[in-house]
Amino acid sequence: MQLPRIAKELSKTKLSKTILLLSTAVAVSGCGSRVYSMIDTVDYTLFGQPDVALTSEQIKQLPYAAQYAQFGEQPRAVVMLAFIDNQLANRGPQYQWAAGEDDILLTENGRMVGTRNLAGELNVIKQDLVNLRSEQGDPLYCLTSKPQDTDGCAKSWQATAEVTTDFGRQRYGIKSQITDLQQQSIQLPNGDTVNSLKVTESVTSNGLSANGKPSQWQYNNAYWIAIDSAAGEVLKTEQQLVPGLPRLKTVSLKRIKGSQ
Amino acid sequence: MLKRLTLFVASLILSQTAYSQQPQNSIQVTDLRTSNSSQQYQLPPNIRISELLNRLVADPRSVDWQRSKLGSARLQNQLNEKKQRVLAELYQLKQWGIDEGNAELTNNASRLIELISRSDFQASYFLGIPYYEQRAQRADNPVLQEPAVNQNENVSSDFTVTLYPADAAGRAALVGLFSEPSLITAGEKLNTAIETHSLQKGAEPNIAWLIRQNGDVAELPIAYFNRGQTAKCYPHSRTRPLRSIDNEQAVNCWPSTELGTGDTLFVGLKGHDKLNRQLVELLKFRVMPL
Numbered sequence: 001m002q003l004p005r006i007a008k009e010l011s012k013t014k015l016s017k018t019i020l021l022l023s024t025a026v027a028v029s030g031c032g033s034r035v036y037s038m039i040d041t042v043d044y045t046l047f048g049q050p051d052v053a054l055t056s057e058q059i060k061q062l063p064y065a066a067q068y069a070q071f072g073e074q075p076r077a078v079v080m081l082a083f084i085d086n087q088l089a090n091r092g093p094q095y096q097w098a099a100g101e102d103d104i105l106l107t108e109n110g111r112m113v114g115t116r117n118l119a120g121e122l123n124v125i126k127q128d129l130v131n132l133r134s135e136q137g138d139p140l141y142c143l144t145s146k147p148q149d150t151d152g153c154a155k156s157w158q159a160t161a162e163v164t165t166d167f168g169r170q171r172y173g174i175k176s177q178i179t180d181l182q183q184q185s186i187q188l189p190n191g192d193t194v195n196s197l198k199v200t201e202s203v204t205s206n207g208l209s210a211n212g213k214p215s216q217w218q219y220n221n222a223y224w225i226a227i228d229s230a231a232g233e234v235l236k237t238e239q240q241l242v243p244g245l246p247r248l249k250t251v252s253l254k255r256i257k258g259s260q
Numbered sequence: 261m262l263k264r265l266t267l268f269v270a271s272l273i274l275s276q277t278a279y280s281q282q283p284q285n286s287i288q289v290t291d292l293r294t295s296n297s298s299q300q301y302q303l304p305p306n307i308r309i310s311e312l313l314n315r316l317v318a319d320p321r322s323v324d325w326q327r328s329k330l331g332s333a334r335l336q337n338q339l340n341e342k343k344q345r346v347l348a349e350l351y352q353l354k355q356w357g358i359d360e361g362n363a364e365l366t367n368n369a370s371r372l373i374e375l376i377s378r379s380d381f382q383a384s385y386f387l388g389i390p391y392y393e394q395r396a397q398r399a400d401n402p403v404l405q406e407p408a409v410n411q412n413e414n415v416s417s418d419f420t421v422t423l424y425p426a427d428a429a430g431r432a433a434l435v436g437l438f439s440e441p442s443l444i445t446a447g448e449k450l451n452t453a454i455e456t457h458s459l460q461k462g463a464e465p466n467i468a469w470l471i472r473q474n475g476d477v478a479e480l481p482i483a484y485f486n487r488g489q490t491a492k493c494y495p496h497s498r499t500r501p502l503r504s505i506d507n508e509q510a511v512n513c514w515p516s517t518e519l520g521t522g523d524t525l526f527v528g529l530k531g532h533d534k535l536n537r538q539l540v541e542l543l544k545f546r547v548m549p550l
Contacts, residue, residue, distance in 0.1 A: 082396055085320055094321060102397045116392055130326065133427060168472060168516035168523075171447055212517055 051076040054253065059190045065256040067097070068189065069105060072124055072246025079105055081256060090137035092144060095256070109140035110223045110234025112241065112248055119164055119244070127163040127244030132174070134159035139178055140199065140223060144232045147197040147225045150181055161205070161241050172207035172242050186224050186236060189253055196224040196235060205242055217243050230257035285404060287312065287419040288333075293322055303419070306403050309386075310395040317423065324424040325391045326473060327522055331384035331501075332406055333418035338502055339383035339545060346538050347376055353535070364462040368437055368529055371460070372539065375435055380547040382422065385498050387475035387544070389421075430521035433548055436539070437463035437527045443549070446521040453519060454482050464530045469540045470515055473522030477505055477540055478515045491515055496544070505537045522548060 052068070052075070059066075065081035079097035087093045094113065097105040106114035113132040118125045134157065142153035157176040162169050180200035187193050201221040209215035224236040233256055240247040285303040290296070303312070309330065317323055350373045357366030394401040406417040430446035434453060437460040444453065454468060466486055470478040475496025481489045493513035494505045503509075519525060526543055528536030 086318065088319060088321060091321070096392060096396070098396050102393055102400070104392050104396060106392065114392070116390075162520075165516040168476075168518075169520035170516050170518065171520075208517065 052078050054078065054189065056189075056191050059253050062254045064254065066253040067250045068253060069097070069099070070249045071118070074124060074246070076249075078253065079103075079250075084256075090141060092141045107234075109138060109144045110225070110237045110239075110250075111138060111140050112237075112239060115245065125245060127165065127170075127242060129241065129245055130162045130164060130169065132159050132161050132241070139176070140234075143178075143181075143197065143199055143223075144225050144234060147227045147231055150197070153178075163242055163244060170207060172205045174241055175204045175206075177202045183227070184224065188235065189251060194235060195227050197227050199223040199225065201239075203239075203241060207242065209243075219247070226255075230255060233257050285417045285419065287404070287421060289316060290420070290422040291316070293423060293425040303404060306405070308394075308398075308401045308403055309389070310391070310401045312404065312421075313389070313391060314395070316421075320391055322426055323391070324426045324428060326388045327424040327428075328386075328389045329382055329384040329420075329422045330386040330389055331382060331420045333420065334406060335383040335385065335501065336420070339381055339542070342502065342538075343376060343381060343542055346535075346542055347373060349535060349538070350376065353529075353532075364460075365529075368460055368462045371437060372529070375441070376539070376542060379543075381542060381545045382420070382547050383501065383545050384475075385501055387496055387501075388473060431548070432519035432521065432523040432525065433546075434525050435543065435546075437529065444519070446519055446523070448519050450480070450515075450517055450519060450525070451487075453525060459527055462530055463527050464532075464536065467527075467536075469526040469528070469536070469543075470519075471524040471526060471540060471544055473520065475501070475544050477544065478513060479510070480515065501544075502541070505541055524548070 051070075054062075062080075066078055068076050069079045070076040077099050079099040081095055082098040083096040085094040085096070092109045095107045097107065099105075102117045104114075104116035105112065105118075106116075111132075112129065115129045117128065119128040136157055136159075137154070138159075139154045139157050143150055146153075155178040159174040159176070161172045161174050163172065164170075178199060179202050180198075182198050184196055184198040185193055186196050199222065201223070203219045203221055205217040205219070207215065207217075219240040221239040222237065223234055223239070225231075226233045226235050233252070235252045235255070237250045238247065285305075286300055287303055288298050288300050290298045313320075350369050354366055354369035354373065357363070357369055390400055404417070404419055431443045432446045432448070432453075433441075433443050434457055435441045439458045439460055442457070450470070459465065466481065466483040468480045468482045470480055470491075472478070477494040477496075479492040479494070481487055481491065490512040491514065492507075492510040493515065494509050495511070497503055524543055524546065526536075526540060528539055
């Protein structure tokens with residue numbers, strides 16, 4: 001599956017042309033075919049090409065919310081917001097981001113809760129995150145709901161991450177501890193400077209290593225939540241949950257709340 | 261939810277009028293998030309799976325997509341026939357055991373007859389529905405139309421979809437000739453499950469069959485002498501879900517070392533490889549209790 005994709009990447013046209021094609025496709029397509037048009041036309045992929053870098057003008061022309069996404073040392077890609085699934089109690093909406101042919105990233109309150117089709121035998125990414133389940137409410141939901149009044153928000157959380165392996169599934173126990181909250185001004189790729197709440201999180205992941213022995217991994221994650229007029233939107237993240245899915249960095253290109 | 265279903269039914273009736281010349285497909289929806297009862301709907305022509313699911317499901321996070329299934333009445337009939345053939349073979353084996361005075365074989369055949377006759381089987385093209393991929397990619401999202409048996413046939417199909425609630429307990433099943441077939445908590449290591457659950461006399465001691473929730477099957481060497489050998493895997497085919505599990509499709513593999521949610525570990529009869537494979541072909545579609 002990976003080889004045809006690489007071949008396709010080799011024949012890819014320049015980014016500016018892609019943006020033009022995207023704009024044209026959006027202009028002529030209805031809402032119902034939104035995702036197909038977007039993916040058929042814009043082949044931003046998470047693998048196999050240099051970092052994508054859009055100018056402020058190109059970002060303005062993006063028809064949908066979008067963000068840069070980068071896994072580990074992989075090239076940076078643009079992922080487009082394809083769907084918003086409605087809000088569940090204590091969870092917030094779930095966003096489905098799309099890139100390339102079928103690369104899918106699912107986020108809730110900025111946290112990656114699922115991926116599809118990122119893992120592959122020839123990829124740096126060895127595991128797809130099938131789901132992230134918890135009986136508890138994620139503190140990030142509380143923090144994004146009221147980033148200017150965080151006193152009542154829990155500071156710890158536990159979940160189970162289920163990931164794909166070569167033939168089957170593997171589970172990791174996830175423990176999260178919010179270690180720091182501070183206001184910070186950040187600059188977005190479109191040139192805007194936004195006041196944000198920086199949430200620092202320490203994550204401990206327990207699972208089986210490649211040799212089948214119980215192991216533990218530790219990650220420091222960070223989320224920047226807007227506290228401007230569109231408060232609550234997660235603008236930037238640096239996060240990792242499991243060893244087979246490298247560290248993900250995201251930053252907002254075109255904001256969700258601004259584009260609605 | 262009720263409003264959404266009403267709109268869905270209304271849209272289906274309207275589309276039925278507009279496309280009355282084309283074969284009329286239907287779908288039976290069993291939504292285990294709300295009840296055990298099923299609802300039958302007429303389908304507009306050329307509807308894709310994601311469009312159907314979008315009309316049925318308000319919040320995709322409330323559904324366990326890995327466990328949900330999509331099949332058809334035609335496929336179910338074929339599976340039922342297969343079930344009857346396997347049962348007939350097991351009854352023959354049991355009778356042979358009785359005639360030969362072989363109590364071990366008689367007892368084991370009886371256990372397998374009980375397993376098959378008391379289980380529910382749901383024939384499925386999709387064992388696990390790739391919901392997020394389907395709504396983003398047309399290639400993963402076929403039109404709900406079964407292929408015609410012959411070229412001039414104008415067939416209609418009765419599809420079935422079963423939606424499972426998310427966050428149900430994660431369990432795996434040990435079935436077949438374990439001394440005590442049981443449901444265990446998902447996450448248990450395969451070796452632990454095999455070592456801590458004894459087998460019946462006359463059970464196949466060298467090979468166990470791991471049936472993943474998504475229909476993929478692995479033939480696992482489990483004896484001390486062969487445990488280090490490569491397993492053989494038989495991936496589920498959505499276009500030919502009932503195809504035989506034979507060596508032509510086998511690929512060498514190293515399955516993950518733990519039993520995942522919805523997985524089944526099966527041990528069959530010693531010296532009856534063909535029958536064991538037929539049992540596995542059925543057990544792929546066994547409905548595990550919630």
